[in-house]
Amino acid sequence: MNYSNFTLYLLPEIVVLLTALGMVGLGCTPACARIGGRGFGWIAMGGVGLALLVLLCLPGPATLPEAVVVHDPLTRLFKAALCLLAVGTLLLGAGGKTRTEARAEGRALLLFALIGLMVVVGTEHLLVMFVGLELASLALYILVAFENPGPRQAEAALKYFLIGSVAAAFLLFGLSLLFGISGSMELRGIAEAIAEMGADPVLLAAIACILVGFGFKVAAVPFHLWAPDAYQAAPVPVAGFIASASKVAGFFIAAKFMLLGLGASAGSADWGGFGAGWAPLLAALAALSMLIGNIGALAQRSVTRIMAFSGVGHSGFVLAALAAARHEALRAVLFYSLIYGLANLTAFGVIGLVRRSRQSDEMAAFAGLGRSSPLAAGALVLALLSLAGLPPLAGFFGKFQLFAATLSGGIDPAARIWLVGLALFMSAVSLYYYLRILKYVFFAEPAEAASDTTADNPSRAVFIVGGALLILLGLFPGPLLQFIQAVLPHAR
């Protein structure tokens, strides 16, 4: 293996790593107090920005031996998106008060999580992918309870950790089975090895185990139970990171893994023509996620929990498109995951603002936001309506394409219309709880002692950029879509 190449193509991750380590080091010195939380935030952003720059300057596509690192325009796009989401998270966290110990380490942990996600996105090697997932997960487990330690936070983090480690065990077991029957650690090698295998029982067992792992990562039912607690307990920017960046990476790797690596053993999710493979499994997970996520959200009073349940529902939409098991679905899923991440980060920014100034994330705490902070309220409207899938926002086209992709493949359009119908129905349900939040924002009278909810400048930047991008991508999704289409990896 040529190590200089290895270093070159991992340079963005290395830059982030050095920044994170430097921050941990600085945090131990007396300078820590002088730099302060805000200073560390800027250092972290500088590091991620530099990594982004390096990423964009890296020379053309390259695949290192055994696909340990795959550098092509698609992975570059997603690594860049992850970096931007991390910058957004850091910007949202800039205005918060953090306890002294958390100043440096908290932000460094976020960077470690970012490295993990970048590694996941940039590899086609089973073990490297697993290591990346674990790196990201471990950092996020800690972050959930790191900033404000308390019994609720500890419970949520423990729940996240326990479910996560069980899922990781399943994933690792599945990957080892897969290695056992295919003799390869790379996606493409696996794809070749299992091309003729059909519905081999060991392969199916491996697939089931792997789906547990991915299901946990994207919070699909029945592996979603950690999400509402973790989102609520975590500091809001961290919850935003889990809901956006971590999910984007999860969708990316699940889509790539299933469609490129295991495409041959998809089976079929057609109504009346189910075939053994991962497609019917995914379809079942998708249907359950849509139902339980969206109906669960109806019962919540806390906006963070609503976002968690709605996130479960959105995972259902994405998995439904994946269950079509067609290459076309990849484009739709990738496009949607980017938009989804953007909308979530923006929404969590506003939630964080409210929670900081009113110490609550109940819907009632949002009363009067429309008058006291029109910019934040506007951003929240755009983010939630994009998630609900209303035009002219990006979510509308994203969902439309996703549902179209769900139909793709198959012979009879009636075959998978059950999934699309359920998705559309649940999408309509989701509008109800999003509107309930907006009702408080615009039409409820705030409590008398409601404190002021002026956004600080970094958050404002996130609101403006996020909202503008949601509108722009809604009106002109063409260029991004064409870019993704042009750089899609092709199954061999």
Added chain:
Amino acid sequence: MIAWTFLTALIGSCLLFLLPRRWRDSARWIALAAAVAGMVPVLGALANFAAAAPVGDFKFVLRHPWIETMGIDFHLGVDGISLVLILLTAIMALAGILFSWNITRQPQRFFALFLLIIAGAYGVFLSLDLFLFLVFYELVILPKYFLIAGWGSTRKDFAAMKLTLYSIFGSALVIVGILAAWFASGRSGFDLTALAATDYAPGLQIWAFPLTFLGFAILGGIWPFHTWVPGGHTAAPTAASMLLAGVVMKLGAYGALRVAMPLFPEGLETWRLFFALLAAVGILWGACVALAQRDLKFVIAYSSISHMGFVFLGILCVSLVGVAGGVLQMVSHGFIAALLFAVVGRMLYDRTHTRDLSALGRLGLRRALPFAAFVFIAATAASIGLPGFSGFVAEVLVLLGSWSSFPLLLVPAAAGILVTVAFGLKAMRETFFAEPVESTSPPPDYPPVTRPEYLGALLLLAASLGLGLYPQPWIEVVSAALNSEMMRVIFP
């Protein structure tokens, strides 16, 4: 050129959203300017319609690639049906703004939302690409919610949410149907003419037609999915009631005629009688319920359900006479319902703060507000279908059409007309001709009818009279459109 109809509305809407609060008094002038500017291209199209060169079945065609990866075009065009409906929209925009001249609560937001609905309506009537159609169709949903929840009365939260959910569930059904058609036609694009020219398998049409048609018909207030109408129309502020009854319900009927029927003609053949039955029941049901109401707005709202029943009965006749009658009824009911809501919501309620029939009767309104009485009498005459007004022409055509298509359904339809006469006269008598308690005392001192009200009422009255006295050119353009290659497929 034709795109400036909704572009002016959108630009006006954006300007108003960004308008600083201190300039809010100019909001209504900006809205009026946008509405007038939007009317210019409509009148231009009207003047040049005969002379313009057709492209396929449509004139003033505008086509640009939009999202090429999905085969989606920015594709607009006008034929006789869209022509009369954009004219309706232009007049309603003007009248709605004139009747909201006295809005004082956040007028900039109010008019911005109002113009968004107008833009959506123009777009729906002009779109020849089904994705673009859906964008405009769903664009209308949210502003309705905010207008009612923000500026409404009488259980506004409940009514606004109910109306929004009905709309979104309706459009979910529509999207299922459209995606099925797109899939079955080879996934090449969403061009309406191309999709309508495709022969779909009968097995698909048999379920896709009722889904799509019902999805549209829910927005058109078809019985038994009409229950959002009374609450929504009553709770809405005057201008929004006018738009809801005058334009938004027509979007549903237009979609049913323009999209559901030409796409799935065989499904139409199978389901025609069933839906016609619903329409006929709606005619009678709406009229009977209107007879029992004590709130004047509820009377008008239920009369809308009855009148929309005529629209659906007409288009389901699938004969030239019946469908043309249905289209004219859309326009006619738009003018009349808007006029009635304007009298009740603006002229009476804003002055007397009651809509209760017995309370209104005690006020001696005939002498206090003679102009309101005059307009209400004229509008009631139009509503019960007296010759000379637009309602007469339209309903006669629909009845003629159903005479040959569904002779038995004439019974409920004709009975509905009789009941309409009954509740129309009853409402008129109780509101204006009941003996005031002290008939000798001078009439109560209400603010006089303002100039915008005069203008708006005369505009709508003139429109209804114009259509009623000289219907020939309108019948001709609509019939020509129905004879086009695309629309001809709906006739057996």
